[in-house]
Amino acid sequence: MTVPRESDRLLTPAEVAHLFRVHPKTVSRWVSSGKLSAVRTLGGHRRYRASEVYALLDESGIGAPVESVGP
Numbered sequence: 001m002t003v004p005r006e007s008d009r010l011l012t013p014a015e016v017a018h019l020f021r022v023h024p025k026t027v028s029r030w031v032s033s034g035k036l037s038a039v040r041t042l043g044g045h046r047r048y049r050a051s052e053v054y055a056l057l058d059e060s061g062i063g064a065p066v067e068s069v070g071p
Contacts, residue, residue: 008049008051010039010047011049012048013027016048016053027048028046035056036048036053036056
């Protein structure tokens with residue numbers, strides 16, 4: 001079994017919203033505007049590539065909250 005790298009990790013809308021300190025609906029709007037891309041799960045839920053999210057976070061200059069997201 002291969003362990004995914006951190007950059008391959010997928011984040012939920014709530015995790016992304018927490019990192020940017022915005023509402024999860026805002027994250028969905030970012031996808032519509034092309035600011036961020038999403039991957040759909042088999043169940044139809046949106047997930048976001050951690051590498052892309054953290055790059056956008058660095059670009060925005062907001063910085064992550066003190067506590068980290070997930071393991």
